[in-house]
Amino acid sequence: MNHDPSRRAFIKAGAALGAGLTLGFHLTAARAAKLAIPTPAGEAFAPNAFIRIAPDGTVTVLVKHLEMGQGVQTGLPALVAEELEVPWQDIRVEAAPADASLYNNLLWGPMQGTGGSTAMANSYEQLRRAGATAREMLKAAAAQAWQVDQAGLKADAGAILNPATGQRLSYGQLADAAALMAVPKQVELKSAKDFKVIGKGFKRTDTRAKSDGSAQFGLDLHLDGMLTAVVARPQRFGDTLDKFDAGKALAMPGVKAVFAIPAGVAVVAADTWSAIKGREALKADWAAGPAAGLSSAAIFASYRDLAKQPGAVARNDGDAAKALAGSAQRIAAEFEVPYLAHAPMEPLNCVVQVQADGCDIWTGDQFQTMDQNNAAKVLGIAPDKVRIHTLFAGGSFGRRANAQSDYIVEAVAIAKHMGVPVKTVWTREDDIHGGYYRPCYLHALEAGLDADGRPMAWQHRIVGQSITAGTPFEAGMVKNGVDNTSVEGAANLPYAIPNLRVDLQSPKLPVPVLWWRSVGSTHTAFATEVFIDELAHAAGADPVAFRRGLLKDHPRHLAVLDLAVDKANWGKPLPPGWGRGVAVHESFNSYVAEVAEVSVQPNGEFKVERVVCAVDCGLAVTPDVVKAQMEGGIGFGLSAALHSAVTLEDGRAEQSNFDDYRILRMKEMPRIEVHIVASDAPPTGVGEPGVPPIAPAVANALFAVTGKRLRKLPLGSRVS
């Protein structure tokens, strides 16, 4: 066996440097599992991180990020197709295995995972280099075959071409030989003017499978001998299992086992419905925990008290208190946002098989490395013995990026107990009751204007649970008592206000919380963009002109604002009962402005009629996916703006399914236009940044029509 130490060293060094750049050509699954190294010449096997070329010329791109709808299995392969010069229709896509040494998120350090709208920003250079390196190795192989200088050769539509002779060798023909070529240390990336794929109108790779029922989500997986489990969990957060009587559950048809696990009581059956019926028959008693008596009303009452006390300082420019005291006009307001469940259409689920040599997990996984570690702890094995097979997720929005790996570790515990493959299924009620919510927050703002209506002081206090406290992210995310995920979008307020203070109270509550699509900006954008509108009104200024005057040093904010208001015909009269509102916000290094048009009936019922969105996400690699993410982000944000809330009573969620945890329906979807700012800046994320501006834009539009300031979400569908 001809191990090639140099290539192995390359992989390791690449991973250590954070470049993670390796590539190879084809290899059999069995060999790949056994060896991360090339095998003898002639078999053309090679180590492989991102690209495989089969003898038939098929190019497979391995995507390390979870496809949950945001289009990573389209945008990332496009980067390879561009540099490798492969026609788009010849590209195949596979989810990469869990292996942080090859597939870490470059923006997160030694961890594989998807979130923070990082996939494209991470991959833009990494995958182009992977493609370009493969291209140069294929050229080298062709040069050797033809005994010519590599410099004169050209990659063209899945083949290497010798323009001098007209000879062509396809990538399939060259794959074996290319695997033996030296990995070039430096490769030249194409210049943007030569792009054939990036920024062009190519199609998603997953649409057909998602239109004929063949796309495989975690919930769809079936293994031989597999059983299905549901878990009875405490309905009140923090309660613990006191005792349970399995008798009636075990007597139900199909039920195989009932036993306690740390999360509650597992009911394992031959199929999903039998497990659900078995759980209904289960008798379990729970001991009251720290959430007993806790209600949303009490939480907000305590938050209002906390908002009277200074918190940990997130930003402190000038002297806001002094400037406030000296201002000509003072404006104060409080904003409230509730707990929110992610409620992806695919309820949580996980398939686990525990075997002698380790454990296999199949699920739509956002946090592979963390999930490997947590699963390994349950089993007492090394994390690299936990093999994660990442499938499509039917949405996630952050729910599957959980430092506790809650939905995975319970499945591992059950599979370990059973000794056969087990699929766990969460019902919709389990999902809505299950916690890991976007925290509820209170924002208390006060600002001072001078005699000319210019804001001189801005004081912003945020009260709400820290998402990262108690997790491995705390060390990196919490500085001087400030969890950045609580203040992002507020502490970096772009408006030029000389005296500006933002501080934070982070009370601890026994309600598990988590990031939710656009994280801190889900609430900071609402508070800041409604409040700035209030200041504009107090100053007697047009909301757009007022913002413009304060954004002189923020050209990218200004550009999206200008584009959106221009396309929305800001200032042009609307029918009676209609109004416009605007918001502009940066999140995850992308800039989005949205103008919402609403119509309000005499009885106060309103409808969001139209939204004009402008986005600057740097270079738009996949323009149609960018548009889709803005459309979807606006619709997702509208769910929260109008309807969604989890409220607590006696420590339990009062909502349980889509009848009372409402999300946007077809009839409520406005007509959305998306305009992309032309840019050659490095690409930034689009999965999340469409969400934050819509709630404030709608609230501001409703103010424009009704004169009523709406400072509490959800808004409902009527202004009272």
Place this chain on the structure above:
Amino acid sequence: MISFTVNGKPHSVDVPGDTPLLWVLRDHLRLTGTKFGCGESFCGACTVHIDGKPAKSCSVEVGKVAGKSVTTIEGIAGPVIEALRAAWSELDVPQCGYCHSGQLMRAADLLAHNPRPDDEQIDAAMNGNLCRCATYQRIRDGIHAAARRLGA
């Protein structure tokens, strides 16, 4: 044993008659294109056709389907679904895609009865099918595009 036809093939299943059709399709017949979203007919992800009419399979007891003909996303055929699939591809309608089996089964029923629906008719027909990714605008546009294809 409960006997019925799925996608043109006869099937007999030995399950309690109150088992939802959804779980029979998914767990017993392994037709997993039909999705579980809520279990209470709030979301429409589980939409199938029973004797040609759309139904939310999470809320249909399999015992009530005896002798009937069920069509799922895997089995639906003909010019309407092909036009919808072509439109879905043309506009890249799905994002996560999980709800789209149900969306397409519902849309196919709409177009079968109303070859040129307007926005309001589309909204009314599709309002029971939730999409958490909010692909609603492209669903609307996709149905219009499919209607144009069928009219051509």
